[in-house]
Amino acid sequence: MTDLTTTGGQAATMTSTELLDLVNQARVDFGEAPVRRNDFVARCQDELQGDHYETFVVQNQNKTESVELRMSRDQCTWVLMRESKAVRRRVTEQLNRPMTQAEQLLANAQVLVNIERRQQQTEHQVAALTETVGDMGRAHPLLDSIPNGMESITAIRQRIGKQYGLPPRVIDAVVREMPHSPRPFAMVRSKHEELNARPFAVWAKAEISRVFERFARGCTFVTQHRAVHPDFGAGQERFQMRGSPEDMSSSAHIPSIQSLEGQP
8 A cells, every 4th residue: 555644634645666566567667767766856856956855764674774764745755856748647646646544544643654654763862862961971081072173963063064165963973973973072052951951972073073074075076066975874865065166166175976877
């Protein structure tokens, strides 16, 4: 069952794989070549650039990981605009087809499964964050102010965002979630402790600069201003980055712009 699923007053949604199944079936019916999943996900991300959608990683049968998108009805329609008229009409008819009672029950069950899965993920993330904060409190000194040469994640986002044109979500991932992410130098006591604000981490500015220079060298540009990196989004999720020769000509670290168009 690949119809858009909905529950209560929530907007209908569909994953990129579910939409791709409908698209490829229609393509085959009309004598068109099927689209590979990675290519379709990249197409969805490009079409929905600047719009909000859910991204998650799924485990494949061959033990590799792939990026999935969960899109609204309108977003599915926007992606379908890139298909031929025949394919677009066929898939739209299937999306508009009312679900049977059995399909509706299955859809509602799937929504409940997704909600439970997200709750479990949230609980694991909260537990991990609590443990991390506790570990950092034991492993790093608690200071009253930010030392010279150190910067908080807010300052890192501003400085690195201006230098490389990276969005905050990528900057956060490089600082905290990647194999070469640096360890915080210390924890700094918040000035708003009366509001139950937690201490925050600070990093050495020079080390952060080296980490992002290394990250930039590992990026591959798929368009003039959008790149991928093997350690971000399983190497499939595109992100904005300043990378044209004009923009980077004054930098000592110039990522190579390589086109992936046409590659298998």
